Amino acid sequence: MGDLVRTHKCNDLRQTDSGDQVTLMGWVLRRRDHGGVIFIDLRDRWGITQVVFNPEHNAEVHAKAHGLRSEWVLAIRGRVHNRPDGMINDKLATGSIEVMVDELRILNTSKTPPFPLDEETEVSDNLRLQYRYLDMRRPGMADNFIMRHKAAQAIRTFLNDENFLEIETPMLTRSTPEGARDYLVPSRVNAGKFYALPQSPQLFKQLLMVAGMDRYYQITKCFRDEDLRADRQPEFTHVDMELSFVNEEEIYHIGEEMMATLFRATHGLEIKTPFPRMSYDEAVHRFGTDRPDIRFGLELTDLTDIVKDASFKVFRQVVEKGGVVKAINAKGCATFSRKDLDDLTDFAGNYGAKGLAWVKVKADGEWQSPIAKFFKDEECAAMTAALQAEEGDLLLFQADNPAIVHQVLAEIRLELARRLALLDKNEFSFLWITDFPLVEYDQELKRHTSVHHPFTMPREEDIPLLDTEPAKVKSRAYDMVLNGTEIGGGSLRIHQKELQDKVFATLGIDEKEANDKFSFLLKALELGAPPHGGMAFGFDRLMMILLGRDTIRDVIAFPKTQKATCPLTEAPAPVARKQLTELYLRPDWEDKK
RNA sequence: GGGGUCGUAGUUCAGUUGGUUAGAAUGCCGGCCUGUCACGCCGGAGGUCGCGAGUUCGAGUCUCGUCGGCCCCGCCA
Numbered sequence: 127m128g129d130l131v132r133t134h135k136c137n138d139l140r141q142t143d144s145g146d147q148v149t150l151m152g153w154v155l156r157r158r159d160h161g162g163v164i165f166i167d168l169r170d171r172w173g174i175t176q177v178v179f180n181p182e183h184n185a186e187v188h189a190k191a192h193g194l195r196s197e198w199v200l201a202i203r204g205r206v207h208n209r210p211d212g213m214i215n216d217k218l219a220t221g222s223i224e225v226m227v228d229e230l231r232i233l234n235t236s237k238t239p240p241f242p243l244d245e246e247t248e249v250s251d252n253l254r255l256q257y258r259y260l261d262m263r264r265p266g267m268a269d270n271f272i273m274r275h276k277a278a279q280a281i282r283t284f285l286n287d288e289n290f291l292e293i294e295t296p297m298l299t300r301s302t303p304e305g306a307r308d309y310l311v312p313s314r315v316n317a318g319k320f321y322a323l324p325q326s327p328q329l330f331k332q333l334l335m336v337a338g339m340d341r342y343y344q345i346t347k348c349f350r351d352e353d354l355r356a357d358r359q360p361e362f363t364h365v366d367m368e369l370s371f372v373n374e375e376e377i378y379h380i381g382e383e384m385m386a387t388l389f390r391a392t393h394g395l396e397i398k399t400p401f402p403r404m405s406y407d408e409a410v411h412r413f414g415t416d417r418p419d420i421r422f423g424l425e426l427t428d429l430t431d432i433v434k435d436a437s438f439k440v441f442r443q444v445v446e447k448g449g450v451v452k453a454i455n456a457k458g459c460a461t462f463s464r465k466d467l468d469d470l471t472d473f474a475g476n477y478g479a480k481g482l483a484w485v486k487v488k489a490d491g492e493w494q495s496p497i498a499k500f501f502k503d504e505e506c507a508a509m510t511a512a513l514q515a516e517e518g519d520l521l522l523f524q525a526d527n528p529a530i531v532h533q534v535l536a537e538i539r540l541e542l543a544r545r546l547a548l549l550d551k552n553e554f555s556f557l558w559i560t561d562f563p564l565v566e567y568d569q570e571l572k573r574h575t576s577v578h579h580p581f582t583m584p585r586e587e588d589i590p591l592l593d594t595e596p597a598k599v600k601s602r603a604y605d606m607v608l609n610g611t612e613i614g615g616g617s618l619r620i621h622q623k624e625l626q627d628k629v630f631a632t633l634g635i636d637e638k639e640a641n642d643k644f645s646f647l648l649k650a651l652e653l654g655a656p657p658h659g660g661m662a663f664g665f666d667r668l669m670m671i672l673l674g675r676d677t678i679r680d681v682i683a684f685p686k687t688q689k690a691t692c693p694l695t696e697a698p699a700p701v702a703r704k705q706l707t708e709l710y711l712r713p714d715w716e717d718k719k
Numbered sequence: 720g721g722g723g724u725c726g727u728a729g730u731u732c733a734g735u736u737g738g739u740u741a742g743a744a745u746g747c748c749g750g751c752c753u754g755u756c757a758c759g760c761c762g763g764a765g766g767u768c769g770c771g772a773g774u775u776c777g778a779g780u781c782u783c784g785u786c787g788g789c790c791c792c793g794c795c796a
Binding site: 156158159160161162163164165167174176178180181182195196209210212213215217218221238239240241242244246247248249250251252253255303304305306307325326328350351352353355356358475476477478575576577578579580581582677687688689693 | 722723725726729730731745746747751752753754755756757758759787788789790791792793794795796
């Protein structure tokens with residue numbers, strides 16, 4: 127750069143700057159060489175400015191500019207000119223001016239990039255991640271990270287103003303039972319012992335409440351060693367918070383105001399608060415899921431009572447075995463072709479459906495369907511009434527145990543919404559889900575497991591049920607759902623040892639194990655733990671929705687592939703044998719090959 | 720652990736029923752061009768068809784395996 131000092135960014139200059147001497151630095155976005163005059167679009171994080179090399183203005187600099195190529199890094203000094211009449215480019219914020227270059231310094235050259243840095247070309251994920259620093263130069267990507275920064279700042283400002291303290295918690299901590307698989311870190315100075323990377327700062331934030339910090343937050347990394355999805359990465363970011371001496375209402379209020387602040391800061395959008403609330407039972411009953419997308423209808427209708435005595439054996443036997451029969455009325459979808467229905471049946475199969483019964487409602491309410499013949503007229507009429515079916519509708523049935531019926535129909539409901547283009551990315555529909563069960567029975571483990579986590583407070587009036595019918599106990603937990611995605615959740619926590627012991631017992635964690643794994647928490651609960659509760663938001667998912675992207679990878683600077691590798695650094699990678707022996711690790715995978 | 724899909728020039732893709740020398744666009748290189756803004760015109764280079772077997776007179780194309788990307792199920796308190 128020599129003695130050159132940047133005076134402006136590439137989005138700064140306007141006609142009011144005409145005549146000024148300026149110095150810009152940035153990358154060559156495009157070069158238009160007319161043999162005579164040469165135009166370069168110079169790009170930086172802020173924008174684009176056209177710079178001009180004219181042989182009549184400065185022959186030496188013009189000659190040098192001939193050699194410029196894409197993504198070379200330049201410093202240019204020159205004078206701002208208003209563009210000639212009719213030459214104004216409306217597509218550029220700086221399109222009414224250009225900089226006539228007096229001095230050109232090539233700060234660095236560049237090889238031809240391995241893929242075009244425009245927004246249009248769809249480049250393979252592998253290549254993008256391998257050259258992530260180039261991928262991030264593309265305008266659409268750069269915007270994501272600018273917005274992510276703004277969002278984080280808005281959240282910090284809001285929580286600071288609400289008297290929260292940002293406090294860091296350890297990345298090297300201990301493995302705890304329950305939950306996801308841990309990432310483990312061997313200890314060099316403690317042979318045979320391991321740290322775990324945190325799945326969340328859950329226990330530390332509770333201890334911060336015991337410490338009297340009263341209101342804590344942290345925007346922090348969490349780690350879970352599970353298989354990846356479009357919206358799941360092994361390391362991801364939580365907006366984590368915890369409050370003392372609060373009830374649900376105060377926590378809902380904080381969550382709602384934080385979202386309102388966030389949408390104002392990022393989209394300039396006023397979202398409506400308070401958010402609607404729905405119990406877990408209602409959500410599952412009406413939508414088949416505890417994270418319903420309420421931007422559209424297509425709700426589930428329970429037909430179990432109507433078909434329980436029908437001559438259709440498939441439905442009747444399901445009901446006899448304690449299953450349910452539910453259906454969705456896909457309004458106006460009787461136009462679906464045989465292939466559409468076959469595709470939908472295959473789709474349902476992904477979620478455990480054994481089939482997908484369908485009915486097309488014709489004129490006069492007549493049923494066109496492979497199963498129509500199994501039902502009496504009054505049964506058809508009762509179902510038609512329950513589903514509010516009209517001519518032109520398509521009815522989709524699912525009969526099985528409730529878990530399958532709900533999952534299948536919930537997914538079909540979403541698939542129908544996608545096919546019918548009912549999902550508006552610019553609509554943001556928030557919802558609280560409340561009154562979750564505390565525990566559910568795990569058939570494989572033959573015991574109850576936490577729906578939220580083991581530190582969740584049961585509803586007080588349900589506590590006696592812990593001994594008799596744990597599955598009926600409701601918890602004081604809540605999820606925030608945005609457009610069908612769970613973006614956050616939390617609970618009031620247990621703050622008394624007796625109750626925590628009781629819940630551990632319900633989960634099949636005996637006194638020895640509880641003391642072994644959680645003695646530090648149990649001790650703290652006996653040393654003046656205040657009532658407390660909180661929540662955590664999945665920051666990456668939130669940004670993904672906010673930016674209308676289809677994958678969480680687009681809002682993470684250096685994400686992993688589906689196999690949890692990093693094409694850029696080639697992590698994970700082998701390590702030297704010495705490193706292993708230092709850690710008291712003796713690999714046997716070579717023998718196993 | 721399982722299902723699906725994709726892999727051809729630097730990039731994005733096409734490639735018929737298995738049949739001569741694997742194409743297009745863009746990018747790249749060279750030349751021309753003084754008002755473009757996805758500049759234009761002319762010319763050129765560029766391929767281990769992911770990898771390995773197999774079938775066949777002959778494989779980008781068919782079969783099997785394998786590696787990798789993506790989507791999904793399971794898993795993710």
